[in-house]
Amino acid sequence: MADDNKDFEPILVGFFCNWCTSTAADLAGTTRLQYPPNIRPIRTMCSGSVDPIYILRALLSGADGIIIGGCNPGDCHYVSGNYKARRRIAGLKTILDTLGLENDRVWLKWISAAEGQKFAVTMRDFTEKIKELGPSPFRKNWSV
Amino acid sequence: MPRNAMLEVKGGDITGTVRGFLEKLLEKKAVDALLVPVEVPSKKNVVQTMVTDIAQLADVSPLAPVMPVNTAKIISSVTKVAASTKKVGVILRSCELRALVEMVKLKQADMNNIVTIGIDCFGTYSVTDYAVFSQEHDTPAGEYLKKAASGTDTLLRPACKICQYPYPLTADMTIGLFGLPIEKEILVHSGTKEGDQVFEALGLDGEADPAKRDEALSALKSERQKLKEEFLAQVQQEAGGLDNMLSVLSACVACHNCRIACPICYCRECLLDSPTFVEWEAEKYLDWASRKGALRLPADSLLFHLVRMNHMGASCVACGLCEDACPNSIAVYKLFCLAGSRVQETFEYTPGRSADDELPLTAFKEEEFKGFEK
Ligand code: SF4
Ligand code: SF4
Ligand code: FES
Numbered sequence: 001m002a003d004d005n006k007d008f009e010p011i012l013v014g015f016f017c018n019w020c021t022s023t024a025a026d027l028a029g030t031t032r033l034q035y036p037p038n039i040r041p042i043r044t045m046c047s048g049s050v051d052p053i054y055i056l057r058a059l060l061s062g063a064d065g066i067i068i069g070g071c072n073p074g075d076c077h078y079v080s081g082n083y084k085a086r087r088r089i090a091g092l093k094t095i096l097d098t099l100g101l102e103n104d105r106v107w108l109k110w111i112s113a114a115e116g117q118k119f120a121v122t123m124r125d126f127t128e129k130i131k132e133l134g135p136s137p138f139r140k141n142w143s144v
Numbered sequence: 145m146p147r148n149a150m151l152e153v154k155g156g157d158i159t160g161t162v163r164g165f166l167e168k169l170l171e172k173k174a175v176d177a178l179l180v181p182v183e184v185p186s187k188k189n190v191v192q193t194m195v196t197d198i199a200q201l202a203d204v205s206p207l208a209p210v211m212p213v214n215t216a217k218i219i220s221s222v223t224k225v226a227a228s229t230k231k232v233g234v235i236l237r238s239c240e241l242r243a244l245v246e247m248v249k250l251k252q253a254d255m256n257n258i259v260t261i262g263i264d265c266f267g268t269y270s271v272t273d274y275a276v277f278s279q280e281h282d283t284p285a286g287e288y289l290k291k292a293a294s295g296t297d298t299l300l301r302p303a304c305k306i307c308q309y310p311y312p313l314t315a316d317m318t319i320g321l322f323g324l325p326i327e328k329e330i331l332v333h334s335g336t337k338e339g340d341q342v343f344e345a346l347g348l349d350g351e352a353d354p355a356k357r358d359e360a361l362s363a364l365k366s367e368r369q370k371l372k373e374e375f376l377a378q379v380q381q382e383a384g385g386l387d388n389m390l391s392v393l394s395a396c397v398a399c400h401n402c403r404i405a406c407p408i409c410y411c412r413e414c415l416l417d418s419p420t421f422v423e424w425e426a427e428k429y430l431d432w433a434s435r436k437g438a439l440r441l442p443a444d445s446l447l448f449h450l451v452r453m454n455h456m457g458a459s460c461v462a463c464g465l466c467e468d469a470c471p472n473s474i475a476v477y478k479l480f481c482l483a484g485s486r487v488q489e490t491f492e493y494t495p496g497r498s499a500d501d502e503l504p505l506t507a508f509k510e511e512e513f514k515g516f517e518k
Contacts, residue, residue, distance in 0.1 A: 052454040053415060053447075060447050062435065067518075073510055083508035088454070090513040091487050091505065095453050098486040099479075100384035107518045122518075137386045142438035144390065144446045 010064035010130040014041045015050045019077045020113045021069025027116030028123075035123040039067070047071070047108075048081020052092045055106060062139040065130035067107040067122075075112065082110065104133060147334040147343050148352035156327045159285050162319060163204050165332065169233055170198045174345035175259055176230035179218065181206050187284070188275040192218050194232075206235045206263055206319075208285040209292075209299075210274035214407035214465055216243035220253040227254035233342075234258055237265040238309045239463035242496020243407035245314055246459040249503050252410045259338050262312020264321035264357075266292035267304030270468050289326065303464025303477055306372040311361055313497055317342060323360025331357060376485060379478045392479065393449065395472035398442040402476045405469035408456040416448050449476070453483040458504040459495045460484030 016022040022043045028035065044050055047070025058066050068089065070082040089108045096103035107126060111119050138144060153161045169175050182193035183203040190208040192215055195201055215236050222228070236244065241262050247253040266289070269277060274284075277299060281287040291297040304310075312318050316339040320331030331354055334343050343349060383392045400417065403409045415421065421444060433439035460480050467477035488494065491504035 053451045056447055056450050056454070060444075060450075061432075080508060083510065084505070086513050086516060087491075087505055087508055090490055090516045091458065092454055093516055094487050094490045095450065095457065095483045098380065098384075098483055099389055100380075101386060101389065101450075108516060109518050126518075140436060141386065141390070142433075142436045143440045144386075 008131060008135055010038050010127060010135070011062065012039045012065045012067065012127065012130060013058040013063045014039045014067045014069060015044050015047070015054065016041050016069040017047045017071055017082075018043050018045055020071040020075070021109075021111040021119065023113035024069075024111045024115050024119040027113070028120045031116050033116055033120035035120040036127040038127050039123055046076065046078050046081035047085035048076065048078060048083075050085060050088075052088055055092060059102065059105060059136070060138050060144050062136060063105075064133070064136045064139070065105045065107070065126060067109060067126055069109050069111050069119075069122075072110045072112050102133075102136060102138070105130065105136060145340075147340060147349060148354050149332045149343070149348040149350050150329045150352045151332055153326065153328055153330060157286070158289060158321075158326055158330065159205055159207055159283075161330060162206055163201055165319075166204060166206075166233075166235075167198050167201055168346050169342065170195075170201070172345045174231075174342045175233035177232045179215070179222075179232055179234040180204050181208060181210075181235060183208065187278050189271065189278075190274075194222075205285050207289060208274070208278075209266070209268045209288045210271060211237060211240070211268045211463075211465070212271050214243050214405075214463055215240040216247050216253065216407040219244055219258065220247050220407075220410070223254040223256075223258070224252070227256035228258060231257050231259060233261055235261045235263055236312065236315070237263060237268070238312050239265075239303075239307070239461045239496075240407070241312050241315060242309065242461040243463065245496040245499055246408055246461065246503075247410065248499060250408075250410060250459070259317070259342065260312075260315045262315030262318045264312075264319065265304075265307075265310050266321070267297065267300040267307070267310070269299045270301055273299050293326070301464050301468070302375075303462055303467070303481070306368055306375050306481075307462065308365070308368055308372060309496070310364065310368075314499070315339075320354060320357050322364065323357040372485075375478075376482050379475075379482045383475070383479060383482070390446065392475055393445055396445040396449075396474055397472060398445045398448060399471060400448070401469040401471065402466035402474075403448075403452060405465040406452075406456065407461070407463065407465070408459045409452065416444065416451060449479065453480060453487070457484040457487040458491055458493055460488075461495050 047068055050068050055066050076082040093103045109122055151161050177196045179194050181190045183190050183205045190205045190210050278284040316336045318333040334340050383389055462481050464477040470476055493504045
């Protein structure tokens with residue numbers, strides 16, 4: 001599998017909180033940290049505003065991986081958005097896992113505004129793991 | 145203190161006994177009105193009916209095995225604009241009562257002046273099966289109760305066969321049938337202050353021993369637990385994986401009837417019917433199509449089901465009405481029962497168990513679900 005996927009460039013979608021992970025992404029850029037260019041970042045006001053509908057929309061449209069980046073526990077600017085996000089992800093991943101629908105393609109990660117390094121490393125890991133998984137079966141499926 | 149009383153069943157007429165009890169509720173002004181299942185003149189259906197006049201209870205039929213609409217939805221629409229100022233007694237099956245508890249938590253129903261009368265349920269038929277069955281028998285409810293007692297009812301809906309809570313969990317009053325010699329007597333139980341007030345108004349109380357019912361319920365419970373796990377394992381096998389999932393949904397026409405029938409789905413405007421999802425210029429559809437080379441239309445049927453599971457799965461009471469509402473007999477209940485059960489396990493949440501259990505998606509703890517983080 002891994003061999004077949006050597007040339008596979010995954011399409012990755014990131015829902016990044018404005019107050020932390022989005023800033024970390026900028027920081028990684030301005031400090032010239034290297035990470036794969038596969039991620040398409042979407043800025044959200046808080047990880048708590050990422051309804052599963054957006055994640056599912058991306059997954060079903062053929063994104064190979066979706067990552068939600070939020071503030072560290074205790075640091076959410078809206079107090080509890082990230083805790084609620086974690087619950088939603090727990091529900092979403094439970095459902096995807098139960099139905100055999102590519103639960104491993106959805107990641108939740110806490111990356112603060114100061115953690116440019118962590119952002120770059122996470123994007124590297126994420127890209128690598130999704131490459132290992134191969135292209136999403138949703139990519140070519142027109143009848144979803 | 146829970147209070148119990150037995151009602152004597154005369155001439156084996158169980159429906160008549162319940163009718164007598166309901167008449168007394170109005171007569172003694174324990175309640176001002178009743179929301180109860182009444183047989184329609186054609187006898188083909190039994191529908192929830194708001195009754196204020198005792199005479200209109202003549203065709204009341206709370207034991208008839210049919211549930212056209214989940215009563216939680218009815219209470220929600222009746223109390224949405226303003227709560228009731230008069231006392232209304234409502235007969236509910238367990239899945240209706242559990243849905244009601246969820247709706248109250250979701251702020252979709254107001255329980256002020258609502259007195260819940262739960263009823264033990266041996267299971268229900270689909271509306272179409274009941275319409276046929278009711279024409280074949282003079283007393284459909286009586287006929288059904290005989291079959292229920294012998295455990296040989298093939299008309300029961302799949303949801304009822306594996307129902308984990310066929311007895312009311314939180315009712316003010318319960319009409320108990322399980323484990324009792326129902327040809328001779330049935331149980332009335334009060335579980336709350338409101339129930340106690342009714343007991344007093346009716347001068348009920350007396351000798352009653354619900355132990356037999358408790359025994360029957362725990363036996364039924366372990367049997368049902370096993371049946372449900374077998375059922376879910378089979379659904380997982382049949383529907384698991386993208387190809388199987390799409391095969392199960394192949395006949396979906398995106399009518400969203402399943403959502404309309406669901407007592408838990410309450411949004412006035414579902415996001416999936418909103419302009420964000422359905423109002424686009426042709427250009428956009430062509431663009432979507434070009435991504436995969438083709439696009440099934442109407443679009444987003446899998447998305448619709450998955451989103452619904454995410455939004456309401458934790459509160460799914462497994463009533464099965466979604467599947468009954470589907471014009472193309474898609475196994476919607478199977479999918480939702482499976483997904484809902486697993487989500488409820490993740491959150492250790494039992495929908496409808498208690499008004500005090502917090503909804504899983506509004507509550508949180510600082511230290512939890514780390515396994516879902518990366
Ligand atoms: S999803 Fe189906 S089984 Fe669950 S509460 Fe709604 S209608 Fe009932
Ligand atoms: S599953 Fe059935 S009821 Fe639900 S949208 Fe599809 S066709 Fe309509
Ligand atoms: S503000 Fe960043 S997760 Fe809430």
